[in-house]
Amino acid sequence: MTDIQGLLGDEAKDLLAHTAQGIPKKDLVLPGHDFVDRVVSATDRSPRVLRNLQSLFDHGRLSGTGYVSILPVDQGIEHSAASAFAANPRYLDPKNIVELAVEGGCNAVASTLGVLGAVSRRYAHKIPFIVKLNHNELLTYPNHYDQILFGNVQQCCDLGAAGVGATVYFGSEQSDRQLQEVGEVFAQAHELGMFTVLWCYLRNSAFKKDGVDYSVSADLTGQANHLGVTIEADIVKQKQPENNGGYRALDFGRTDPLLYDTLTTDHPIDLTRWQVANCYMGRVGLINSGGASAGTGDLAQAVRTAVINKRAGGTGLITGRKAFQRPTAEGIELLHAVQDVYLDDSITIA
Template identity: 65%
Template sequence: MIDKIQEYLGDEADALLSHECKTISKDRLHLPGGDFVDRIFAQTDRNQRVLNNLNWILNTGRLAGTGYVSILPVDQGIEHSAGASFAKNPDYFDSENIIKLAIEGGCNAVASTYGVLGSCSRKYAHKIPFIVKVNHNQLMSYPNHPDQIMFGSVDQAFDMGAAAIGATIYFGSQEANRQIIEVAEAFYRAHELGMATILWCYTRNDAFKKDGVDYHVSADLTGQANHLGVTIEADIIKQKLPENNGGYKALNMGSSSYGKIDERVYTELTSENPIDLTRYQIANCYMGRQPLINSGGASGANDFGDAVKTAVINKRAGGAGLISGRKAFQRPIDEGAKLLRTIQDVYLCKDVTIA
């Protein structure tokens, strides 16, 4: 298995697989494992039904019992428009094929909209954990105004038989305060009913792009978004893989004053290595008490290699898995399932260790 992973990584194999983290040591982290619910979540205020659903998610699919998760998320029909998302493979206009792909691909869970999951819930809600995405950026208003609005109630997800709900907050946006309040209330209700909670912790502000650099994916800004996310009791944090650092510093150049940061974030707690940058994201999730899953990103020319690289970075940093959608569903179901299983192989491979 390690030979195939090295092949996918190509020239980056040695650097990624042999990197030794000298910023935040792995012994400070709460790492994934088969006992994660008993070791970590059982000590929290989550009720028994939430623990049951977390156990169900962690004990489904090819990664069952490892503490790692592979989740198929398909909410792009709303977030990116159905035409843009499904034109490459029109089979996925049919909601059932989304659920079939998650099962065929050996996933721990499938995350999608009320409509997708509700349309097939009686057939599948007892076979694979459902994660109902409760808010979306609907993208039909003109001109576009990026905002996450609620598409249904938490009780509706519960009645569907969902194991968890998911939500997005655009941290840094003008709508962030309202979104934080709405999602915090939704997460409280979900926990009350026994469902787990997953937060898409995205940064969003035009000012985060400066001098040709996109700091929406900087380790310092995404790390703080994660810390806000665990504050409202998200059980799992979904975040984009960091691609740079220094967002706070870039935004504070000149006379403006934005947020607060300590220089040691850049000199001691991170380096330029993507594994160390991702570990800083995990540190902001209470050192991994709330697991971090990274997104798989858009489909491109080298999907299998890119997916393996993301998985290796996440795992070696101490993360808990990937949530990968477009790379999988924008291709025939057998190829999409193969890609999902290729991601899972990274987490099953004992030769890919924590840095």
């Protein structure tokens, strides 16, 4: 097993012993082996959605825990193929992407319609597929930032996908249209028996003020989550919060002093718990993103993110560039290290 305390270093005691006060764990709907039975079966999701969601929880090294580890590889469109794969060109081949997810013990692989369609007959029965259906492309000059559909829900169903993913850039000029489009996509996916995953990202240059990026503030990302679950996302993907007080600093929207004075502190677990709370108190699973690869510190950073997510009441991690932008053996080691956090019973809910 991974030396989690060693990787956490000086933060180990603070992260592993912290007790959340603002929103106590007794008020949360927590992950567990029976999550689909206990929670999702009470919803309006069809038996086919329940079956596919259960297949996600039943796969990989985290099978039966109620937690998930997902490999996402859509950066070839979202960033560029060069920036994503120059460090490891073998992942330009869709087969190697899916193989990394399989060998890395992941619950699922999330990628584009083209990537998963290219190898669906070989792998769709071996690991759950999540088709990321909309993307932002950066070949338009000058660059613009908008999520547009690159396919349709029927194609996802036909290639054997268990789930459909999409992004909404909350706060952007295009967010209203994206929200409506993705809401329709999710309704169609549920009709065809697939679960849904929403990348709830904030995108607006005005969210940066005085050198602070409030697109990763707990209050604004929490609200993005709250909008995401409204269109029936079954899982929400969100960046882990790095600060709080976006509403106050930017002087817009509506908030309440209790959020800052009572319900949260500046502790990362408390900030992430506010994200969980906005996912219907955990009835919709929160998975945090692993972020960009920074080199030698990736392993420790990924483990730290997983510990915070788990102790906050989250459902797992979705880790891409930190895994595939390095030699395969090291990528597998990193994925296993993240999974070891969720397999370690001594790491409890704060």
